[in-house]
Amino acid sequence: MSPRPDTATRRQPGVSRPLLTTPRPADPAARTVVAVHPGALPATAWQTVAARLPEDHALHLCDLGNVPEYFAAALVPTLSVIGVRELADRCLTELTAAGLTDRRFTLVGWSFGGVVAYEIAARLDTQGPGDRVEGLVEGLVDDLVVLDSIAPVAAFQRPDEALQPAMLLTWFAMYLGAKRGRRLTLEPAVLDGLGEEDGLGVLLAEAVEQGVLQDGTEPAGLRKLYTAFHTGLVRNNRCTAGYLPDPLDRTVTVVKPERSLLPDSPDLGWSGLSGRPLRQLAVPGDHYTMLHEPETADTLAALLATGSRTG
Template structure:
């Protein structure tokens, strides 16, 4: 299957002043428009610049062809070149990354010159590129992914998909998928009449994006950073484990803060946005 993307820029500037920006790395799955409220909540003297990774053809195509032809360091190098055109040299800017975007943020730090480095780094419910959070055999637990997929459906389609992770734990995949379908229809995220076969196709596409990211992490060797880092974790994130989601293994004493929402709604929840704005001010 051949994938194509419109000719769009890697960097998306949101309305705001031309001051020292907050640069946020977006890994895709949901549209850039999902950050509208976040952009409005950032200090207007800064403004938000979004790095849309899906505008990198090799990254975007890998999720559809299941053939990865790029690396995390190559992607970070492309981001570094784009940021130099802002520019970021000598500026008091902030670097942020949501989900897999946090891994690209971290790799980027090793490619910037001293005068180009951000004031601090903020990762939003991002798992560090360390063995603890990487599937070494290249496979992901489909039922665990289904819990993430339920959150994604609600964010992507609107409505709610009320399926707590504990209800899915230990279930066989097909009955669990059927429960997600019922909850999505009841919550208005899917139309009545949607079939499990149709939903399974959407799930497979979603999972393939995660497998691509996992493949990229398997081939990556993260470097240590001393830059100040904040890990912002929502009430319902990707994993239910205490701590810094592995970032303490690749960064000096990252600070962990909590905010409302789940992996996706944290980008739009007013209280979570206020928390992000305070950290990035």
């Protein structure tokens, strides 16, 4: 069993870590699956999926949390951010240096990682003979899979100040549950109309009642965790500001958990960026726990293995 997110080693500022990692030993001849990890939770979250892949497959992670500029912008909101295109450049550079771009692979991105994965696929799909990049194989990406990622389309882009507290607190409740290894559920609309302070009070009471937090947990401690979470969300919002890519002439596979970031959006906006009909899958779990759900991990492993065998 993979460790829960709150038992993994936390990243310390100033400690350099590689952008590209492999969760388990890989045969050089193994079929390649590349995952873009958003960094909000430790990359160990992928271990359950990695363990379920066939033995002739290898999962390689591009952990965006290990990009110094990206990580730092989640700590200090006044820092300039690194954009989606540059993050994709960093990932492609690492993948090429590791020899992973000399054959076709399946590409998957979780949350904000799905947006960066889309840009990586766009680079590889649109390169013509005159745009050939040394070391890259034409038609590299067999399948593009996004895991509860909000598409970078105009309908979902909004300034930081327009992000609604009720929505962000609902997301934070899922995140807090994942950090603590317990599901935290809120009644529908319980946070509607509440500001951050009142909403955090409701969330704290629910977390204590459901055993997610200990009785006597100080509101200041929860506020500190929420502030860090909120800063990371704003960082991602700033990273995607103005990034409105063209649709790709490919099918995008959208995997949506039962407790999604945007439960009222059937396709999370991806129909506007896929030149072909979407492939959509519904899976158990919420945005932050989906990779740990055994049924979801089985579904994802089968999906990623199938994609790497096409073409």
